[in-house]
Each structure stands twice: as structure tokens, then as C-alpha cells.
Amino acid sequence: MSPRPTRHGMVGWYDPKVLLQSAWMLTLSNIFGRHSDSRLIEALASQPQGAFDFAADEVGFDFVSDVGDGFNSTYAIATAVAAAELEVKDAAGHTHLSRGGDVLVFGGDEVYPYPTREAYEQRTEQPYAAAFDAASRRPRVFALPGNHDWYDSLVAFSRTFCRPARGFAGCQTGQTRSYFALRLPGNWWLLAIDLQFGAQIDEPQEKYFVDIASQMPADAHVIVCVPSPQWIYATSYPGEPKYTDATLQRIEREILGRPVAVWLTGDLHHYKRHEAVDGRQKIISGGGGAFLHPTHVPPQRELQDGYTEKAAWPDAAQSRRLHRGHWRFPWLNPRFMPLIGSVYLLSVWFAVSGFFGFDATVCSAREFGCALTLSLHSTLTDPVNGLWLAAVVGAFIFFTDTHVRWYRFVGGALHATIHLVAAFTLGWCGYILATALLPETAQWLPELVIVLACLLAFTVGGAVGAWILGGYLHVSLAWFGRHSNEAFSALRIEDYKQWLRCRVRSSGELEIQALGLERVPRRWRERSARLVADDPRATAPRLIEQVVLRPRADGGYAVHGTDMQGRRYGAAG
Numbered sequence: 380m381s382p383r384p385t386r387h388g389m390v391g392w393y394d395p396k397v398l399l400q401s402a403w404m405l406t407l408s409n410i411f412g413r414h415s416d417s418r419l420i421e422a423l424a425s426q427p428q429g430a431f432d433f434a435a436d437e438v439g440f441d442f443v444s445d446v447g448d449g450f451n452s453t454y455a456i457a458t459a460v461a462a463a464e465l466e467v468k469d470a471a472g473h474t475h476l477s478r479g480g481d482v483l484v485f486g487g488d489e490v491y492p493y494p495t496r497e498a499y500e501q502r503t504e505q506p507y508a509a510a511f512d513a514a515s516r517r518p519r520v521f522a523l524p525g526n527h528d529w530y531d532s533l534v535a536f537s538r539t540f541c542r543p544a545r546g547f548a549g550c551q552t553g554q555t556r557s558y559f560a561l562r563l564p565g566n567w568w569l570l571a572i573d574l575q576f577g578a579q580i581d582e583p584q585e586k587y588f589v590d591i592a593s594q595m596p597a598d599a600h601v602i603v604c605v606p607s608p609q610w611i612y613a614t615s616y617p618g619e620p621k622y623t624d625a626t627l628q629r630i631e632r633e634i635l636g637r638p639v640a641v642w643l644t645g646d647l648h649h650y651k652r653h654e655a656v657d658g659r660q661k662i663i664s665g666g667g668g669a670f671l672h673p674t675h676v677p678p679q680r681e682l683q684d685g686y687t688e689k690a691a692w693p694d695a696a697q698s699r700r701l702h703r704g705h706w707r708f709p710w711l712n713p714r715f716m717p718l719i720g721s722v723y724l725l726s727v728w729f730a731v732s733g734f735f736g737f738d739a740t741v742c743s744a745r746e747f748g749c750a751l752t753l754s755l756h757s758t759l760t761d762p763v764n765g766l767w768l769a770a771v772v773g774a775f776i777f778f779t780d781t782h783v784r785w786y787r788f789v790g791g792a793l794h795a796t797i798h799l800v801a802a803f804t805l806g807w808c809g810y811i812l813a814t815a816l817l818p819e820t821a822q823w824l825p826e827l828v829i830v831l832a833c834l835l836a837f838t839v840g841g842a843v844g845a846w847i848l849g850g851y852l853h854v855s856l857a858w859f860g861r862h863s864n865e866a867f868s869a870l871r872i873e874d875y876k877q878w879l880r881c882r883v884r885s886s887g888e889l890e891i892q893a894l895g896l897e898r899v900p901r902r903w904r905e906r907s908a909r910l911v912a913d914d915p916r917a918t919a920p921r922l923i924e925q926v927v928l929r930p931r932a933d934g935g936y937a938v939h940g941t942d943m944q945g946r947r948y949g950a951a952g
Contacts, residue, residue: 384454384505384509387501389448389451390491390670390871392670393718394715395717404530404531431521431553433562434562435564435885436564436884437883437884438481440561440569440881441483442604443486443667443878443879444666446503447502449873452668452669452876455876455896456876456896458513459878460479460483461516462479463514468921469921471945477892477922482561484522485521485540486523486525487644488525488606489528489540494527499536509910512549513911518550520548520552521552521554523572523606526607529575541557563883565884565885565888567600567883569601570588570591570603570604574605588630592634595637601639602643607645608644608647608663610627610684611663614677614681615679640659644662647672648867649671649672649692650877650893652689652691653679655686658928658937664879670868670871671701673856673866674692675695678860692923692943701870702857705849705850705853706849708845712845719844721837722840723843724836725767726767726771727806727809728833730757731754731809733754733756775792778794780862780865781861790855798847806832807832813828849869852866877894878894880894896917923943
């Protein structure tokens with residue numbers, strides 16, 4: 380029996396500790412990643428790894444990505460994945476049978492917010508161990524690292540997934556490297572390629588997949604798992620060297636020497652599928668447990684290579700409705716308020732300090748215009764004050780999500796100005812209040828007035844600043860399509876979780892079921908030493924859509940299935 384899983388809440392991405400620790404680990408991983416590639420060390424230290432053979436008459440595999448965030452969402456998906464069979468309904472109310480896979484593939488970002496031995500164990504392994512214990516089912520487990528797994532240069536990831544003698548959650552593993560290949564029935568192959576922060580493929584990994592490709596027959600059908608949907612980023616940021624699908628093109632043309640039938644990825648925490656005219660697929664399935672990402676932005680209906688969007692879940696209308704929750708930013712992210720409150724406190728300290736030491740007969744700081752003039756004068760004449768102002772404006776410019784330079788400076792400066800004006804107004808109100816209550820003290824002890832003004836700015840400014848940031852994120856996303864990650868991470872939505880159940884038949888037919896939970900349970904209870912949902916508002920797993928690919932003689936694929944409205948399409952015969 381596995382230990383009782385630790386029940387973590389959703390990661391608070393605006394928690395100062397999380398922000399600082401994540402930034403630190405990202406910085407270290409980028410520095411060391413440039414000078415040492417752990418994939419090279421892994422290849423030298425591990426035993427040779429070939430393709431794993433699952434070429435039976437029929438094999439199913441589950442694909443889950445972006446897991447290990449909050450307990451509710453992670454465990455809800457884990458229990459659904461662990462079930463041997465599920466009867467699920469589509470949007471039209473038709474019932475479909477969904478059978479659990481022989482293989483479980485994790486598609487990247489297996490833990491949040493950053494990888495540690497304890498985080499993998501508590502946030503990912505314990506929920507899945509409890510789920511598999513309850514279901515008495517043990518699929519073979521494989522995992523591909525995402526960017527969050529790379530924050531410690533794959534140390535914790537390798538310990539969790541690349542040690543076959545250890546296993547994962549009571550299940551057998553096999554891989555000794557961060558990449559792998561599975562031979563499937565019907566001349567299908569699944570390849571999982573590690574692209575370390577979007578970098579080029581390392582030489583040992585390239586040789587590995589070149590060798591795998593040489594074992595494939597000419598008419599093999601290939602599923603490729605990658606850590607991020609570079610096709611979305613390439614379309615959103617055309618011409619940006621950092622956001623290109625050139626690596627994916629090279630995988631097809633030079634390493635595999637054949638077109639890829641299905642691209643699978645996570646990284647964006649939702650479900651979205653694009654289809655080419657010849658039936659090839661590009662699928663994002665990142666709903667394994669992390670906070671929800673929007674589907675209405677970026678509006679990439681057409682990709683650069685001609686793929687067309689066929690499905691998104693939640694749909695664009697639902698995504699827009701969920702986006703309206705940013706007015707609750709302070710309550711959703713309470714630990715952020717002391718951080719922004721401290722920024723307001725220091726800004727007010729410098730501003731109110733400029734109110735003293737002037738001829739009050741010429742200008743009174745009790746007048747807003749005069750107070751603003753004195754504060755600006757202090758900023759221009761006091762180097763420390765000026766440096767603080769520059770640091771605040773620079774921080775907001777750096778935070779602005781855009782690749783257009785003028786937009787970054789204008790948007791960041793405007794955002795910073797709104798905060799500074801709010802801080803100044805609170806400081807001025809505090810000054811007025813303090814001088815009214817302590818008129819004599821203001822003459823001989825101005826520091827006390829400054830302290831009282833700062834205290835008001837800190838206590839009230841924390842909520843005001845958080846609310847302004849929430850409004851900025853809402854406007855940025857709604858009007859300009861920017862800050863989708865920052866905006867939805869602030870909302871911490873644990874619902875609309877999903878995964879893929881795929882089945883490969885000896886006939887060559889590939890069935891892909893996209894399954895989802897609109898609302899995950901919030902409450903759990905123990906029953907027969909097992910943890911079960913105890914939330915009447917939670918929803919059962921449902922069929923988002925079903926896609927079936929059948930190879931054609933011309934090299935393309937005939938596609939049929941059930942769409943998001945529950946309507947059948949294509950020819951099944």
C-alpha cells in the first residue's frame with residue numbers, strides 16, 4: 380500500500396518565494412545548460428537503449444502532460460488514467476467505451492513549480508501510486524522532460540523516471556535516458572524527443588533516433604512527442620529565432636527522413652488539435668494537472684504549414700468567460716500583496732520625503748499639485764530617489780510580454796506609471812491624514828509623518844497594486860492577446876483537465892480519444908483505505924472528441940470520429 384498522498388494546493392505563481400526560487404533555478408539551468416548538457420553525461424553513463432517493443436495485436440497508451448501541480452487536479456486525472464475502463468459521454472450524450480492503456484507516457488513538465496526530489500515524490504508520484512493501488516493496474520511508464528523538469532538539469536527527473544530498478548508509483552519503467560522510442564502495432568512508432576529549452580538535439584540523441592529510423596520500414600507511421608508546441612510559437616512570433624519550428628522540420632527531413640503523422644505535446648495547459656489536408660495531426664494535450672491556459676489566445680486557426688484548428692477545449696467562448704476573473708487577483712494571490720505593498724512603501728518613502736524642507740508659504744504639500752511637483756523635484760535632484768524610480772519602471776518594462784520594442788517600453792512605462800500614481804496618491808493621503816491628526820509632530824518629527832504615510836501605502840497599496848496588476852493582465856490579454864501565461868496562472872484554475880487515450884491496432888488504425896474533466900473534486904474521503912471523491916459538484920470524465928486515423932495508399936490518412944458537438948464525421952468503413 381502506497382503512503383497517503385500529500386494534499387498540496389495549486390502553485391501560487393505570484394508567491395514571492397516561488398517567484399524568486401523559480402527565477403533562481405531558471406537562471407542556473409540556463410547558465411549550466413550552456414556549458415554542460417546532462418543528456419551527454421546521461422548517454423555516457425547509462426546502458427545502451429534501443430526501441431521498446433510493444434508490437435502486439437493491439438496496444439493502448441495514455442498521454443498525460445503538465446502534471447504535479449495541485450493535488451485535486453493531479454489526483455483526479457491520475458484516478459481516471461488508472462481506471463481499466465471508463466464509460467464516457469460526448470457532448471450529444473452518446474456513450475463511448477474508453478479502455479486504459481498498456482503504457483503511460485508523460486509528455487513533459489511532470490512537476491511544479493520546480494523539480495526537487497520531494498516535489499516529484501509528493502506532487503506526482505504519490506497521487507499516481509495511490510490511484511494505481513486503488514485500480515490494481517500497472518501500466519509501463521515512460522516520461523519526457525519539459526522545461527520545468529530541466530530547471531535542475533534533469534537531476535530529479537532522472538532519479539524519478541530513468542532508474543528502471545526503482546520504477547515509478549509501483550509501475551515498471553524502462554528508459555535510462557530522457558528520450559525513448561516505442562515500437563507499436565500496425566507499423567506505428569512513438570518517439571519522444573528531448574529538446575532542452577527548445578535547443579538543438581544533442582549528438583547522442585540524434586544518433587539514437589537516426590538508428591531508430593533506420594529500423595523502420597519505408598511505410599512506417601510515426602508519432603513524435605516533443606516538450607512544447609513550437610508550431611504555435613512559430614506562428615505567434617514569426618521571424619523570431621527563439622520561436623521557430625526549424626528543429627521540428629529538421630526532425631522530419633534529416634533525422635527521420637519521413638513526414639510525422641502525429642505531433643504530440645503539452646506545455647500549454649489545454650487541449651487543441653490542428654489537422655492538415657492529408658490527415659496529419661498536431662495535438663496539444665497539456666491538461667494533466669497544472670493551471671489552465673486560455674484557448675482563445677493566441678487565435679491560431681491556421682498554422683504556417685497549412686494545418687487548420689479542428690478542436691479546442693475549453694472552447695473560445697468558455698475561455699473568455701474564465702478570463703473575467705482577474706478582478707479577484709488580490710484574493711486569489713494573497714501572498715503577492717506584501718510584495719507589491721513593499722514596492723508601494725518604498726515609492727511613498729521617497730515621494731513623501733520630498734514634501735519637507737521647502738518654503739511652505741510658496742507651496743503647500745497639502746495641495747495635490749504642489750505635492751506632486753515637490754516629489755518630482757526630489758526625484759530629479761536625489762540620485763537614490765531617481766535610481767529607485769528607474770528600477771521600478773525598468774522592472775515593469777521587463778515584465779511586459781511583447782516582442783515589439785516600442786510596445787514593451789510604452790506598455791511597461793504606462794503600467795509602471797499607473798502603479799506610481801496610485802502609490803503617490805496613497806502616500807499623499809497618508810501625509811494629509813498624519814498632519815491633520817498630529818499637526819505639531821509634523822513640524823518637529825517629520826519622519827513620523829513619513830512612517831505613517833508608508834504604513835498606509837503598504838497596507839492599502841498591497842491590495843490596490845495587486846488589483847491594478849490583475850486589471851493590467853486582463854486588458855493585455857483581452858485587447859492585445861498578451862500575457863496569457865501570467866494572466867491565467869494568476870487565476871489558478873484547476874478545472875478543465877484532460878488527457879489522451881490512444882489505441883493502435885494491428886490493422887494500422889490509430890484511435891485517439893481526448894478525455895476531460897470539466898470540474899475536478901475539491902473534497903476527498905477515505906473508503907477502504909482508499910481516497911475517493913466526495914464532491915457532488917465534480918463532473919465525471921467526458922469525451923471531448925474522438926479521432927481515428929487510417930493510413931491511405933497515398934501516404935496520407937483518412938480521418939473519422941466524433942467531433943466536439945458529439946457528431947460523427949468521416950467514413951468508418
